[in-house]
Amino acid sequence: MRNSVNPLLAARAAAVPPSATAALDAHAKALVAAGVSVVNLTSGEPAFPTVEPAARAAERAIAEDFTRYTPAAGIPELRAAIAAHLNRHGTVYDASEVVVAAGAKQALHYAFTALLDPGDEVLVPAPYWVSYPHLIALAGGTLVPIHPAPASGLKVTPEQVRAAATDRTKVLLLNSPANPSGVVYNRYELAALAEVAVELDLVIVSDEICDHWVFGDARFTSVAALGPEVAARTVTIGGVSKTFAMTGWRIGWLAGPTALVSAVTALQSHTASAPSSIAQRAALGALTAELGPELERRRSELDARRLTTIKALTGLPGVRVAGEPEGAFFLLADVSGLYGKTYGDRTIDSAAAFAELLLSEANVAVVPGADFAAPDHVRISYTVPPEQLAEALDRVARFVSALS
Numbered sequence: 001m002r003n004s005v006n007p008l009l010a011a012r013a014a015a016v017p018p019s020a021t022a023a024l025d026a027h028a029k030a031l032v033a034a035g036v037s038v039v040n041l042t043s044g045e046p047a048f049p050t051v052e053p054a055a056r057a058a059e060r061a062i063a064e065d066f067t068r069y070t071p072a073a074g075i076p077e078l079r080a081a082i083a084a085h086l087n088r089h090g091t092v093y094d095a096s097e098v099v100v101a102a103g104a105k106q107a108l109h110y111a112f113t114a115l116l117d118p119g120d121e122v123l124v125p126a127p128y129w130v131s132y133p134h135l136i137a138l139a140g141g142t143l144v145p146i147h148p149a150p151a152s153g154l155k156v157t158p159e160q161v162r163a164a165a166t167d168r169t170k171v172l173l174l175n176s177p178a179n180p181s182g183v184v185y186n187r188y189e190l191a192a193l194a195e196v197a198v199e200l201d202l203v204i205v206s207d208e209i210c211d212h213w214v215f216g217d218a219r220f221t222s223v224a225a226l227g228p229e230v231a232a233r234t235v236t237i238g239g240v241s242k243t244f245a246m247t248g249w250r251i252g253w254l255a256g257p258t259a260l261v262s263a264v265t266a267l268q269s270h271t272a273s274a275p276s277s278i279a280q281r282a283a284l285g286a287l288t289a290e291l292g293p294e295l296e297r298r299r300s301e302l303d304a305r306r307l308t309t310i311k312a313l314t315g316l317p318g319v320r321v322a323g324e325p326e327g328a329f330f331l332l333a334d335v336s337g338l339y340g341k342t343y344g345d346r347t348i349d350s351a352a353a354f355a356e357l358l359l360s361e362a363n364v365a366v367v368p369g370a371d372f373a374a375p376d377h378v379r380i381s382y383t384v385p386p387e388q389l390a391e392a393l394d395r396v397a398r399f400v401s402a403l404s
């Protein structure tokens with residue numbers, strides 16, 4: 001039967017809306033193109049340049065004509081470098097347990113496709129990244145959200161995971177540091193969640209794309225480092241996008257049990273063949289260079305922006321920073337305290353209305369949280385350069401104080 005949205009499209013495609021983040025980003029960019037001075041706090045990427053060794057390695061790859069199909073799982077040197085990179089966090093991955101993909105997003109797509117049968121349930125702590133529902137649905141699975149209790153700092157508990165599980169539950173998805181909240185689970189919290197996964201025989205998909213971006217006293221924990229029993233059921237997702245400011249190079253990875261690695265390699269061989277040979281060399285350049293001091297410098301710059309943002313928002317009546325944003329480069333601001341307030345003849349009755357007014361009246365773009373399962377919030381990406389951030393926060397403060 002033809003679907004009713006558009007008879008051209010399969011129901012599977014018709015059910016996938018464009019990303020809300022991308023739509024807002026596009027709106028903000030259109031305003032900029034029209035000459036409006038918009039500060040864009042919607043971005044999903046750190047505002048740093050690609051690390052130097054990556055760019056040089058790509059140039060060398062082109063000069064050497066390293067421009068052919070690579071093995072479907074990725075070039076062996078890169079798989080080995082990824083395993084070594086992951087193992088800094090206490091995992092014991094071998095290169096043979098790694099598949100290189102066109103970004104963490106593609107790796108997640110392969111993982112869900114390889115893991116889920118129709119109707120299999122994936123438990124996902126909310127708020128969650130906008131692409132998870134669609135990646136899971138495309139693979140035939142069903143997302144089951146777990147909503148944290150109000151005073152929990154936006155973290156779910158082992159009891160909540162146990163309560164949400166059914167006999168159709170196959171996967172527990174974890175994402176720490178988290179997009180959109182910036183919340184970082186500590187080692188004990190993750191160990192307790194992983195213990196439930198072991199007890200209920202669930203696969204853990206751990207999206208660790210923001211592993212580098214952890215601030216203050218918080219420490220990153222890789223789930224597969226929590227012991228052999230956990231590692232045996234964990235699929236680790238990551239990539240070079242966020243750590244090395246390489247979002248456009250499209251290199252990510254998946255590491256996990258060999259049966260899954262083989263299945264994903266086969267999937268990739270028939271869909272993408274392999275990721276770009278040049279981008280793989282660039283990622284290898286980034287992973288094998290001595291970048292410690294540079295990455296540390298970037299981390300402290302981003303931390304300063306995080307603290308500035310938290311301080312500015314905390315002082316605003318009606319706005320509340322949700323949870324403790326200790327990682328990634330986002331935070332969620334709860335704006336429900338502004339509901340009922342007006343700007344001119346417009347009333348703020350939702351986070352979407354707040355974001356819309358903030359963009360049109362104060363020229364600051366933020367993402368409304370509805371698609372992140374955070375309906376009363378907006379996501380603020382504080383990665384922009386300090387002058388722009390200061391300007392944006394000033395505009396937000398002036399906008400909020402102009403509400404009546």
Ligand SMILES: Cc1ncc(COP(=O)(O)O)c(C=O)c1O
Nearest residue numbers: 044103104105129179239241252
């Ligand atoms: C939580 C999360 N996972 C995965 C990705 C995808 O990253 P990549 O650029 O490697 O596809 C993103 C990017 O925004 C993300 O925020």
